Structure formats: C-alpha cells, structure tokens
Amino acid sequence: MILLPCPWCGPRAATEFAHIGEVSVRPDPGSATPAQWRGYLYLRANPCGWTSETWYHRMGCRRFIKVERHTETNEVRSATAAGVAEVPGTGAGMTEIPDATAGARAGGAEIPAGGPAR
Amino acid sequence: MRTSTNGHRQSPGRSHYPARYSAAELFRRGLVSEAWPPAWQQQPMKGSYDVVIVGGGVHGLAAAYYLAANHGITDVAVLDKGYMGSGGSGRNTAILRSNYLTPEGVRFYDRSVQLYQRLATDLDYNVMFSQRGHLTLAHSDASLRTMRWRAEVNKVEGVDSEVIGPAEIKQLAPFLDVSPAARYPVMGALWHPPGGIIRHDAVVWGYARGASARGVHIHQNTEVTGIDVAGGRVRGVRTSRGDIATPVVLNATAGWSTLISDMAGVTMPVMTSPLQAAVTEPVKPFLSTVIVSGTLHVYISQTDRGELVFGASVDPFTSYSMRGSLEFIEGLAGHVLELMPALGKVRLLRQWAGLCDMTPDFSPIMGKTPVDGFLVDVGWGTYGFKAGPVSGEAMAQCIASGQTPDIIAAFGLERFGEGALVGEKGAAAVGH
Numbered sequence: 226m227i228l229l230p231c232p233w234c235g236p237r238a239a240t241e242f243a244h245i246g247e248v249s250v251r252p253d254p255g256s257a258t259p260a261q262w263r264g265y266l267y268l269r270a271n272p273c274g275w276t277s278e279t280w281y282h283r284m285g286c287r288r289f290i291k292v293e294r295h296t297e298t299n300e301v302r303s304a305t306a307a308g309v310a311e312v313p314g315t316g317a318g319m320t321e322i323p324d325a326t327a328g329a330r331a332g333g334a335e336i337p338a339g340g341p342a343r
Numbered sequence: 344m345r346t347s348t349n350g351h352r353q354s355p356g357r358s359h360y361p362a363r364y365s366a367a368e369l370f371r372r373g374l375v376s377e378a379w380p381p382a383w384q385q386q387p388m389k390g391s392y393d394v395v396i397v398g399g400g401v402h403g404l405a406a407a408y409y410l411a412a413n414h415g416i417t418d419v420a421v422l423d424k425g426y427m428g429s430g431g432s433g434r435n436t437a438i439l440r441s442n443y444l445t446p447e448g449v450r451f452y453d454r455s456v457q458l459y460q461r462l463a464t465d466l467d468y469n470v471m472f473s474q475r476g477h478l479t480l481a482h483s484d485a486s487l488r489t490m491r492w493r494a495e496v497n498k499v500e501g502v503d504s505e506v507i508g509p510a511e512i513k514q515l516a517p518f519l520d521v522s523p524a525a526r527y528p529v530m531g532a533l534w535h536p537p538g539g540i541i542r543h544d545a546v547v548w549g550y551a552r553g554a555s556a557r558g559v560h561i562h563q564n565t566e567v568t569g570i571d572v573a574g575g576r577v578r579g580v581r582t583s584r585g586d587i588a589t590p591v592v593l594n595a596t597a598g599w600s601t602l603i604s605d606m607a608g609v610t611m612p613v614m615t616s617p618l619q620a621a622v623t624e625p626v627k628p629f630l631s632t633v634i635v636s637g638t639l640h641v642y643i644s645q646t647d648r649g650e651l652v653f654g655a656s657v658d659p660f661t662s663y664s665m666r667g668s669l670e671f672i673e674g675l676a677g678h679v680l681e682l683m684p685a686l687g688k689v690r691l692l693r694q695w696a697g698l699c700d701m702t703p704d705f706s707p708i709m710g711k712t713p714v715d716g717f718l719v720d721v722g723w724g725t726y727g728f729k730a731g732p733v734s735g736e737a738m739a740q741c742i743a744s745g746q747t748p749d750i751i752a753a754f755g756l757e758r759f760g761e762g763a764l765v766g767e768k769g770a771a772a773v774g775h
Binding site for chain 1: 611
C-alpha cells in the first residue's frame with residue numbers, strides 16, 4: 226500500500242487519490258505548433274526512478290498535490306500543495322507557486338489552484 | 344551410462360539437436376532410454392550480429408523465429424536481462440481473441456489468432472491452444488451498444504462474433520449470475536467462439552526452440568546498458584556481457600520499453616503501469632469459456648489444471664514495481680463474487696503483477712523510428728501476448744524488406760505527431 230502524506234489530511238492510502246500524472250509544462254495554445262501541442266498531450270518521460278507528479282485527493286480534501294515518488298519502489302519523498310502549473314486545466318502564465326504548504330498550515334492564504342471548489 | 348537425479352538412465356553424446364517431438368519418438372526414446380537434447384542451445388556471444396532483438400519474450404522470440412524461418416536471416420541475437428519469458432509473456436492471463444473495435448485492430452489480431460491456430464504444428468511444440476470461446480459481458484446500455492458495434496465490425500472483417508442475451512449466456516456459463524437483481528445486471532454479451540486460452544510459457548519456449556534450431560542466438564541474463572547511435576544510425580548495443588556491433592536493433596521489451604528507446608534517443612508516448620492477476624486453488628472443471636467484464640474490471644478463465652485465473656485492469660497509477668497489493672485482491676474478489684457467487688469458498692493460491700506499457704490510444708507502437716536501424720515493437724498495454732505471432736511476423740518482414748508491412752502501417756510512432764490515433768480503448772481496455 227502506498228501512503229501519500231497529504232499536506233492537509235496527513236498520511237492517507239493512495240486509493241483515496243486519483244493519479245493525474247507527470248508534471249508537464251503546457252504550451253501557450255495560441256502560439257504552439259500542432260507538433261508541440263501533441264508532444265504536450267502524449268509524450269511523457271516515464272522515468273524508472275524519482276518523478277514529480279500530480280495527484281488529486283478525490284476522497285479527502287479534494288485538492289491537487291505535487292508528489293515526489295520513486296516509480297520502482299513507490300517510496301514517497303514529499304507531498305506538497307500543487308502550484309498552478311501542476312493542476313490540470315490551468316497553467317496560465319506558467320508561474321509556479323513556490324510552496325504553499327507553510328501558508329496553508331498557518332491558516333493563511335488559500336492556494337490559488339484550479340480544480341473543484343470545496 | 345549415467346544415472347540422473349530422478350533415476351532415469353541417460354546416455355550422453357547420443358542426442359541430436361533438435362529432437363523431433365512426436366508420439367513415435369517418445370516411444371522410441373522410452374525403449375532405448377535415450378535422453379532428450381536441450382530444447383534450445385546456449386551459444387557464446389559474438390561481437391557482431393546482423394540483427395539484435397532486445398527482449399526475450401514472445402514478441403522478441405517470434406520476430407527472431409520468423410526472421411530465420413520466413414526470410415533466412417539467421418545471424419540474430421535475442422537479449423534478455425532475465426530469463427526468457429520472465430516479463431509480460433509469463434505474467435499475462437493467456438487469453439487470445441480478435442474481437443476488437445477498429446478494422447485495423449480486428450485484421451491484425453485475427454491474423455494472430457490464425458497463426459496461433461497452427462502454431463503447435465509450425466513449431467512442433469504443444470502450446471495447448473484451447474479455443475473455448477470468449478464472452479465479454481455488457482452491464483449497461485452503453486456497453487451493449489459498443490458490443491453491437493464491435494460485432495458488426497468483426498463480421499465485416501470475417502471474424503466470428505455476435506451479441507447474445509442473458510438466456511444464452513446462462514447456457515454457456517451456468518455459474519454466472521445473470522439475474523436482473525444483481526448489482527451490475529448482465530444485459531448481454533459479445534460471444535466470440537474463436538477466442539480461448541493457451542499455455543503462454545509453451546509459446547515462448549516453442550519460439551525459442553524454433554529460432555535456436557535455425558541458428559538464432561538467445562542470450563539470457565544479458566542486460567542492455569546502452570545503444571550506440573552515430574549519424575542518425577544504430578551502430579551497436581552495449582550489454583552487461585560486452586559490446587555488440589549491429590546495424591539493426593529491435594526494441595521488443597514491455598515495461599522497460601521507454602528506457603530502451605531513451606538509450607537510442609527516441610521519445611515515446613508510453614506510460615508504464617503494473618497489472619495484477621491472481622490464481623485460485625484447482626477445482627473441478629466447471630467453466631468452459633473465458634468471461635470478461637469491463638464494468639467489473641475482471642476476466643476469468645479456468646486452466647486445464649482446474650485453477651481459476653483472474654486478471655484485472657492496470658493499477659491506477661504509473662509504476663515499475665511488481666509487488667502485489669491487498670487492495671487489489673480485495674477488489675478483485677468482490678468483483679468475481681458479483682459475477683459468480685458460488686466461488687465464495689474458493690481460496691486464492693497466489694497473485695502477481697506484470698508491467699504494461701500504456702499508449703494514449705490503447706494501440707501498440709510498431710515499425711521504424713527516426714533513428715535508422717532502430718525499430719520498435721512496444722506499447723503493448725494489456726493486450727501484448729495475444730499479438731505475439733503476428734507482431735513477430737510483421738516485424739521480421741519490416742526488418743527483412745526495409746518496408747513497413749500494411750498490417751502494421753496504422754501503428755507507426757508517427758501517428759501521434761499526425762494525430763491519426765487508432766482508438767482501441769473500447770475493446771482493449773478492461774478498465775473503461
């Protein structure tokens with residue numbers, strides 16, 4: 226069983242989450258060529274080792290989190306709040322929120338992430 | 344004369360390779376106590392080969408066999424980092440069928456079933472193909488509609504396939520719960536008589552024996568660590584047992600296929616996920632067909648030994664780990680009992696996992712790549728075993744002629760750049 230340390234809910238079984246996939250940078254739809262766009266849609270690194278990926282806590286806080294996981298051992302190194310770039314369907318400006326976990330723990334700023342409203 | 348550990352007398356030096364397998368030969372050797380020669384030979388590794396095939400599973404060994412048998416190319420090495428058939432070829436649930444959704448898919452897999460039908464004769468090796476029929480259950484109007492679509496495409500392509508109702512299903516599989524009161528009532532099924540199960544190890548060993556007899560070298564426990572590319576051409580492969588110079592490399596791996604392609608500098612739209620399966624203790628024969636339920640993510644068949652083999656969809660995340668999980672077994676058992684409540688007291692023997700290379704359109708990636716001499720036969724997702732013979736035949740033709748055969752033309756790597764996907768999710772993915 227894989228335990229994912231959700232920044233809001235604590236360690237939870239991976240079955241509570243939906244695996245969204247590798248963090249990939251979305252090109253600007255206005256200027257990307259079809260080849261670039263298809264590369265973004267289909268090509269993935271698929272590493273056998275440490276990878277950075279997005280999971281969605283569908284049976285918990287319903288937030289997107291960014292997870293560092295080893296794909297051969299399924300060891301999880303870190304799980305932090307996903308920045309804009311890691312949330313599917315967003316990515317405008319491609320700015321990545323550095324690490325919103327500290328602010329959230331302190332009852333501070335809401336994560337400006339997309340995804341379903343709570 | 345020496346005595347082996349099990350007491351049979353063996354006379355060394357009298358066996359000729361390869362032995363002809365037949366009842367008469369079995370009788371003769373029984374009379375004269377002559378030992379069988381090994382099914383395949385172990386050769387020293389050479390410094391160069393005409394063709395190097397990475398991956399000693401059914402795909403790689405079939406390609407080597409057809410290269411030698413159909414095209415006379417025998418200077419071929421098959422490399423595997425473990426033992427042959429240790430990957431997907433020995434971990435699948437050995438189900439064969441050709442009732443796919445797209446015409447390209449149906450033609451391709453039908454050719455594979457045809458090759459499987461005469462494989463035991465071609466290879467002189469008993470692969471135990473049992474064409475017992477294949478039932479894909481529909482639990483909703485939407486899946487019944489897809490079944491009708493598949494049945495019509497199949498009929499146009501000459502493949503025996505039809506949609507049947509719950510009463511006929513009950514006749515074919517009396518232990519199946521087809522009552523309307525079930526949690527997921529069975530509304531109909533796609534009945535595919537040519538489908539069935541086979542002994543997957545025997546297919547691997549049969550191809551290995553046939554290829555080895557024709558001069559192909561099989562190198563087990565030989566891991567590929569790099570591929571040399573210069574000037575856009577393949578020059579050789581580096582392995583854990585030394586370097587090999589070669590103008591042609593075929594990537595016929597599953598699970599690790601992106602790692603091999605990365606060595607040649609070819610990026611592929613493949614994600615690796617484990618697929619788990621399980622087998623029960625043997626029980627008396629009661630199930631004569633293969634039963635698949637896409638909604639319940641399960642497929643069930645009974646082997647000749649009486650064990651029930653269960654398979655599922657891939658784990659819902661990417662991973663190279665082949666450890667089984669408790670949540671899988673729990674979910675699987677629940678789903679099996681939905682279909683066959685009578686199995687409540689049957690105990691599981693073991694579970695295992697294999698790696699599946701999932702592509703965006705649930706179709707394989709076959710043929711040439713931007714690197715000259717580097718060919719791929721990958722992206723086999725959850726359906727690679729049933730395509731072994733036709734893939735080997737087509738890739739052998741591709742290597743021998745330098746032209747992509749028509750039967751795999753739709754499965755090229757370039758389709759992702761062109762947006763010409765071959766959508767097989769409706770027929771290939773159990774978890775749809």
